[in-house]
Amino acid sequence: xxxxxxxxxxxxxxxxxxxxxxxxxxxxxxxxxxxxxxxxxxxxxxxxxxxxxxxxxxxxxxxxxxxxxxxxxxxxxxxxxxxxxxxxxxxxxxxxxxxxxxxxxxxxxxxxxxxxxxxxxxxxxxxxxxxxxxxxxxxxxxxxxxxxxxxxxxxxxxxxxxxxxxxxxxxxxxxxxxxxxxxxxxxxxxx
Ligand code: AMP
Numbered sequence: 343x344x345x346x347x348x349x350x351x352x353x354x355x356x357x358x359x360x361x362x363x364x365x366x367x368x369x370x371x372x373x374x375x376x377x378x379x380x381x382x383x384x385x386x387x388x389x390x391x392x393x394x395x396x397x398x399x400x401x402x403x404x405x406x407x408x409x410x411x412x413x414x415x416x417x418x419x420x421x422x423x424x425x426x427x428x429x430x431x432x433x434x435x436x437x438x439x440x441x442x443x444x445x446x447x448x449x450x451x452x453x454x455x456x457x458x459x460x461x462x463x464x465x466x467x468x469x470x471x472x473x474x475x476x477x478x479x480x481x482x483x484x485x486x487x488x489x490x491x492x493x494x495x496x497x498x499x500x501x502x503x504x505x506x507x508x509x510x511x512x513x514x515x516x517x518x519x520x521x522x523x524x525x526x527x528x529x530x531x532x533x
Contacts, residue, residue, distance in 0.1 A: 343368060345453060346501075347453045349457060350462060351490060352465060353457045354519060355426050358516075358519060365527075371428070374426075398481075398485035399485070403431055453526065454510065455512030463483060467480055470483065
């Protein structure tokens with residue numbers, strides 16, 4: 343299975359991505375996690391990404407695209423993969439199309455978690471206070487949602503037109519959302 347999971351920041355993509363990856367025996371590839379690991383190790387890539395991440399902006403496409411292209415060449419992606427947090431711009435969609443075409447592959451499904459944006463913002467604000475995340479100010483949290491709405495939400499229509507979309511209600515308990523995604527992907531795999 344070659345999958346994408348999308349949804350606004352705080353929708354629970356990462357949690358669900360881990361579950362999907364385990365169930366389907368594929369790696370979950372989170373561009374945010376790769377950037378954070380590079381940041382923690384102080385690599386040139388991490389240093390380049392840092393300012394954008396801290397401001398809630400997207401890292402430039404050229405940087406992100408080449409990172410993903412390299413990751414998808416690794417052997418563990420042979421049975422498939424789940425992309426979490428990529429693509430996030432129309433230019434990244436085009437680049438992913440070209441990576442897949444080069445490999446003679448196609449996507450099976452794009453899972454979109456639909457959530458109540460304001461409720462998510464309130465949840466993220468509460469978490470920032472509770473966990474003492476000084477960097478997660480209300481301004482940055484709201485900016486991330488804005489950037490998602492401006493740059494990433496339009497991708498939903500692109501994948502809808504390609505008939506690849508699986509929209510899943512992302513509100514409720516984690517287990518409930520997991521079982522909705524599971525049902526949707528089972529349908530895709532049996533189609
Ligand atoms: P995430 O954990 O997926 O929310 O990603 C954390 C941060 O990493 C984002 O706010 C961006 O600054 C950066 N990032 C992750 N994925 C991408 C992407 N596909 N394109 C650009 N920036 C990204």
